[in-house]
Amino acid sequence: MRRHPRRGEAGREVTGAPAAPGTGGTHQASAAAGRAAAEGPSLLGAEVGRRIGVGLMYGLWRPRVLGAWKVPAAGPVILAVNHAHNLDGPMLMGTAPRPVHFLIKKEAFVGPLDPFLRGIGQLKVDREVADRTAVTRALGVLARGGVLGIFPEGTRGDGDFASLRAGLSYFAVRSGAPIVPVAVLGSTAARGRLVPALPPLRARVDVVFGDPFEAGDGSGRRTRKALDEATVRIQQCLTAHLENARRTTGRQATP
Secondary structure, rough: OOOOOOOOOOOOOOOOHHHHHHOHHHHHHHHHHHHHHHOOOOHHHHHHHHHHHHHHHHHHHHEEEOHHHHHOOOOOOOEOOOOOOOOOOOOHHHOOOOOOEEEEEEEOOOHHHHHHHHOOOOOOOOOOOOOHHHHHHHHHHHHHOOOEOOOOOOOOOOOOOOOOOHHHHHHHHOOOOEEEEEEEEOEEEEOOOOOOOOOOOOOEEEEEOOOOEEEOOOOOOHHHHHHHHHHHHHHHHHHHHHHHHHHHHHHOOOO
């Protein structure tokens, strides 16, 4: 997704999902958004995905989960996860206390993975355009009181929350859902002998949940300026949580 799903002028309220490029008009876009909402991801599918994740993650590795009780037991919530390894998403799905609907890049939906990911309630997103369908479905997850998982860095990197895209602030401010920061640590600590792209079998991977917080300033504003300010607050909170998680687990930043 682009750094700002919708680039309005400062002071202009952003009330709808980002406009999709190349549409035939607002009527067609609204109709498409309505269909997307009706075809939202399955909560039952996400629960099945969670159970699969539990079996795989605890069967192959040794997750140590801290602070899972901080995730609200009900109601909409956004899990903001650092992203340094492909294992981070599945690891969170298998350790979170509630089923999670992740926004996942469309490139992952290939071959048999396409129906599988859709079947377990995951959301395909085109990061190169303002993906109106993905945005509408993600907001629908939150409107139904579900859990939305986001990698706010947009792609794999150092996993340090150093560079955030604006999608997270948009979803948080637009929906009013609290954000729970999550640090996945240890997925890049070593390479496995059998599959070098994965951590060694039975390796310890830490998943640390932080305290929920509100991205907005309490004013209810949804302007471009409000989104920019929310992004700054979010980055401060995520960075502080990551530093605290490293201290708690005894893990240092990857050189």
